C-alpha cells in the first residue's frame with residue numbers, strides 16, 4: 001500500500017523510498033536483481049508487486065460495504081483489491097523520481113530471503129461484481145504519497161516537548177486531495193443514512 005510512514009526503519013518499499021527522498025535514510029537497498037523473466041530468458045528482472053494507493057483501497061472497501069448494507073443475505077465474499085498490474089522496484093523508483101523530480105540513491109543488493117518473484121492481484125471479480133476499479137495513475141499515487149510524507153515531516157519537526165510554548169507557525173504543505181475529502185463525506189452520509197439494521201451503529205463506531 002502507498003502512503004505509509006512508520007516510526008523507525010521501515011521494512012516495506014514505499015515508506016523506505018519516501019524516507020530516502022526526504023533525507024531520513026541515505027539510500028534505497030534494492031533487493032534482488034537476479035530473478036528470472038517469465039519466459040526464462042537471461043534478462044535480469046526485479047521482483048514485481050501490485051502497488052495500490054490506500055485511498056483506492058478505501059474506495060474499494062466503501063463499495064463492498066455499500067453492497068453489504070444493501071442486502072442482509074450476502075454472507076462472506078472475498079474480493080481482491082489491487083491494480084491488477086505487476087510493477088518492479090526499479091519502475092517504482094523511476095515513477096517516484098518522475099513525480100518528485102528528485103533522484104533516489106539506490107544500492108543493488110542480494111535477494112531478501114522469502115521474497116516471492118511476482119505477486120499481483122486478479123481484480124476481475126471486484127470489477128464485475130462491485131464495479132470497482134483502481135482509478136489513480138502511478139504518478140498521482142506517488143504525488144499523494146509525497147504530500148503525506150511532507151505533512152508528517154512538518155508535524156514531526158513541530159512536535160512540542162511537554163510544557164513548551166507554541167513555536168512559530170510553519171507553513172504546511174496544502175492537502176490538495178479535495179476529491180478524496182468529498183468521497184469521505186459521502187461515505188459518512190451513506191453510513192448514517194443507511195437503512196441496514198446495523199448500519200447506523202457501525203457508522204458511529206467507524207467515524
Ligand SMILES: O=c1ccn([C@@H]2O[C@H](COP(=O)(O)OP(=O)(O)O[C@H]3O[C@H](CO)[C@H](O)[C@H](O)[C@H]3O)[C@@H](O)[C@H]2O)c(=O)[nH]1
Nearest residue numbers: 001011012013016029030031047049050051089112115119
Ligand atoms: O527496502 C526495500 C524494501 C522492499 N524492497 C522490495 O520491494 C518489493 C516489495 O516489498 P515489501 O516488503 O514492500 O512488500 P511485500 O513483498 O510484502 O509486498 C506487499 O506490499 C507491497 C507494498 O509494499 C505491495 O502492496 C505488494 O502487493 C504486497 O504483496 C519486494 O520486491 C522487496 O524485495 C526493496 O527492494 N527494498
